[in-house]
Amino acid sequence: MSSNLPPEDEILDSSLRPKNWADYVGQEKIKENIKVIIDAAKQRGQSPDHLLLYGNSGLGKTTLAQLVALEMGKKIRITSGPAIERAGDLAAILTNLQEGDVLFLDEIHRMHKSIEEYIYPAMEDYKLNLILGKGPMARTMELKLPRFTLIGATTRPGLLSTPLRNRFGGTFQLNFYKPEDIEKIVERSARLLQIQIEPEAIKIIAKRSRFTPRVANRLLKRVRDFAQVKNHGIVTSEIAKLALDSLEVDHQGLEPGDIKILLALIEKFDGGPVGLQSLAAAALEEEDTILDLYEPYLMQMGFIERTPRGRVASKLAYEHLGIKYTKTNTFI
Numbered sequence: 001m002s003s004n005l006p007p008e009d010e011i012l013d014s015s016l017r018p019k020n021w022a023d024y025v026g027q028e029k030i031k032e033n034i035k036v037i038i039d040a041a042k043q044r045g046q047s048p049d050h051l052l053l054y055g056n057s058g059l060g061k062t063t064l065a066q067l068v069a070l071e072m073g074k075k076i077r078i079t080s081g082p083a084i085e086r087a088g089d090l091a092a093i094l095t096n097l098q099e100g101d102v103l104f105l106d107e108i109h110r111m112h113k114s115i116e117e118y119i120y121p122a123m124e125d126y127k128l129n130l131i132l133g134k135g136p137m138a139r140t141m142e143l144k145l146p147r148f149t150l151i152g153a154t155t156r157p158g159l160l161s162t163p164l165r166n167r168f169g170g171t172f173q174l175n176f177y178k179p180e181d182i183e184k185i186v187e188r189s190a191r192l193l194q195i196q197i198e199p200e201a202i203k204i205i206a207k208r209s210r211f212t213p214r215v216a217n218r219l220l221k222r223v224r225d226f227a228q229v230k231n232h233g234i235v236t237s238e239i240a241k242l243a244l245d246s247l248e249v250d251h252q253g254l255e256p257g258d259i260k261i262l263l264a265l266i267e268k269f270d271g272g273p274v275g276l277q278s279l280a281a282a283a284l285e286e287e288d289t290i291l292d293l294y295e296p297y298l299m300q301m302g303f304i305e306r307t308p309r310g311r312v313a314s315k316l317a318y319e320h321l322g323i324k325y326t327k328t329n330t331f332i
Ligand code: ADP
Pocket: 001, 002, 012, 013, 014, 016, 017, 018, 023, 024, 025, 026, 027, 056, 057, 058, 059, 060, 061, 062, 063, 064, 153, 185, 213, 214, 217
């Protein structure tokens, strides 16, 4: 979700963004499938099917979309669901596309419902039916659009309506990366940013990166700052640890926000089960932030489990926080 990032992160994202398949580490199955879709489209002289990419922020959805455009030799236009407020906004974007271009629609689950009916004919028949005027004087105008590939990205596929979901020719879920893949990404980024870094420091950064490339790059950059001030720019394992500790990223990649959620769950609800709404209120967080930002990683690490009766903190979570686990009625 590059559109919501602080400017510094956005610059970092674009400077480190892989520009070819070889540099796009991991997600092998998805790469393979998308390459086939592209090759087939090229052979037919058409643009690839519309694609839906879902997965957490920072896992590489925008990057994948850019690679599709690059492979097709076409341009990419990036926008996001909430940015399209009126049919006219959509018309302006679509009519400005060139034949075969890629339109990347981030946070597609946040697109206004009223826009959906315009997007269906655009996706299916490359036309846009605009209504001009109001009341009895209203008339429709049909605009012909260039053929394009819509790549939708979302962290919450469940919030997409079924008709919208069904209009994508391919749907791909990006998963958390394997630790060794994150290590490769940190190594590549260090090379590109000309950072001197010890192999052990790469491992330390990767381990605290929430299995997420964007986080890995962000932490690497912070660690570099530390090294510059404290160690002539050389990133040793000691410097990496020191920097990450002082940034309050713990050895399992948990940050203060994660700890706050776990503590609320354990201290205020005796470890759960508790509903999302109550947890959010107790932790003073937005429900969406818990769902999108914290919970996926906490679940991946086995600290939180979702049960039909609500969220539950695992024994691991207690141990991680150094709190005695006394529960006998385990839900895990
Ligand atoms: P999303 O769109 O899912 O939020 P991005 O595509 O913007 O994520 O990726 C964030 C950053 O992480 C990119 O700038 C890129 O540098 C890095 N990145 C993402 N996926 C990969 C990958 N598979 N290999 C290497 N770097 C990656």
